[in-house]
Amino acid sequence: MSAPVKEFKQQAARLTHDLRHRELIQTALGKYELVRDKSQRAFQDWEAARNAAAQIKWEGINHLEEHLTQFVRLLESRGTQVHWASTGQQARELILGIIRRQNARSLVKSKAMTSEEIHLNEALAAVGLEVVESDLGEFIVQLRREPPYHIVFPAMHLSRGEISDLFRRELGSAPTQNPEELTMIARRVLRQKYLAADIGLTGANFAVAETGMISITENEGNARLTAALPRTMITLLGIEKILPHFEDLALFLPMLATMGTGQPLTCYNSFYGGPRQPGESDGPEEFHVILLDNRRTELLADPEQRDALHCIRCGGCLNVCPVFRNIGGHTYGTTYSGPIGSVLTPHLRGLNQWQHLSHASSLCGACTEVCPVKINLHHHLLHNRRNAAARKPAFGQKLAFRIFAAIVTHPTLYQMAKSAGRLLQPLHPLVKGTRLDPAYAWTHTRDLPRVAPQTFKEYWRARKSVPPENDRRAATPHP
């Protein structure tokens, strides 16, 4: 078993039994569901909006070259420096290069999942730069030296008591159970960091080809400060963020908010088309946009799963996933968790090490049903299973299916297996739940159904030998 699988299984087993964790997640998601449903109902036609959103993203991704070229041309025409990075390594070096040229000492960050993807914070810390996460949830998990738990709600797994303890330990603040006071502690600390920071780094939710702008969705105002105060601004985004038209945002902003946090629209939806322009009084002198591939083009080359690049990172599929809700975000061990993470990670990090995620699904299809851009999520999990099996089938699995196939295609063998099951089952309690149990994987948490005392064939044969007038069941009409 490879390391990611082993860790996944251990963590999953631990958290599934952690009742405190379960309560925190259920409460948080319960609140989310209420507002999400309300915002969704306010749409005159949510399903039509989903269809349109899927079509717009399809257009963006399937004509990516034209849209990207236009996006970059317009950004550059207003003095933005656009950089291209094929790998995470290249993106890190580009950012470090900008930092070195500026002699920068501190960098303030607003939420950027792409920066988690390329492990940017570690690289920046290694050269002695002070990096501060400014989104409250991200700030909290950064103090805990932990990755975000959820792509939209990074500190969802923590209670206010734990956050108070953390702030007391790391910031020396007085303990409090009041979320407002806790938020104000973070606000005061971070405001000072903003005023001192040399560089602001953001992610982006959308890249608008028609007008050459990046779009950032947020609630706190931390991204706005990041883009307003430091003299240099860097935006790191994946090449798949493209939307063809400016008006597309009229649809995508409320849909992202509805699925992401349940709000009709988040507090700030801001678009940036360049550094400070002539006649403007503030904003960064330099604006760098880094376009990240990091194996996205490999996913693009797979027509079957290309629509996974339509993802707008709303987190909607995580919130409805019964697996995510039980095992939690950290268990995945990936940047993107939940159904979309299980689809993307094998492409971003390799199928062999990460194919187990395709099995962390009940295939209930709840994710596909809620996805605002209609990604065929649970089918893609099946596609990944198929691809993994085709590439390197596990010996045990292959053998098991050979035996199964032999039994079900030979009636005599099938009969024998059934009789054996019936005869052997009374002995099962002797080993049930122990390592000697051949069905241990199933029975250590569940019961095995009892084999029926009579097979259908036996019943049928017995029934035929009874004259119809004596057969009560045959005489009674079906209720």
Place this chain on the structure above:
Amino acid sequence: MTEREKILGRIREALVSPAPGPAMHDTGREPGLDAVPAAGSRQWLPKVGDTFAERLELFRKNTAELKARFELVDSPQALADRLVALRDTEAWKKVGVHQGELTGPAVEVLGLPVCRTDTDYNVADLESCDVGITECDALVAQTGSVLITSRSAGGRALSVLPPHHVVLARREQLIADLPEAFSLLKRKYAPDYPSFLSFITGPSRTGDIERILVLGAHGPKKLTILCV
């Protein structure tokens, strides 16, 4: 070969084999000719009434839910009175502001020290202001949003750094919905857009601690919209 050429080359190569139409994996159909569907978004988004009165009502309802303050006043004099009342109840000592048709007279009436952000200014100076007073491009009834740009609202920081953001608007600026907001931006600015544009929907907020709403996470704790 540059990284740009390499990435664009990989994209070109990847797209040689076509993908099934959007969300049509099971049917394998190609998308129809109406592949630019955003224009129709008005019919799917939340409903907005046709008359000014309906839009005003909706904007009022939305801002109340967002915990923003919205007041419609009848005259420039009434607007000035409201500002003076706010100054006194909140004990403002310094205001951040930019030059504008509505903000100009307003700041004279207040008679307080001022940090002007439409010319070069000091960030620490703005940070010490009790309020940032700006104009806007539009008010959006559908969402209760204020649409601003760096050109209409005194730059990027004025509307986010001080703890209270006061927006001065004219009633003609109330528009119906998001699609209208985008066409307005295009009409007004294209192709020479300001470097920063933003929809402000309520005061700054967070739910990062147990999904409990807290106002004033990083941006203003209060948002007041005065419409004349």
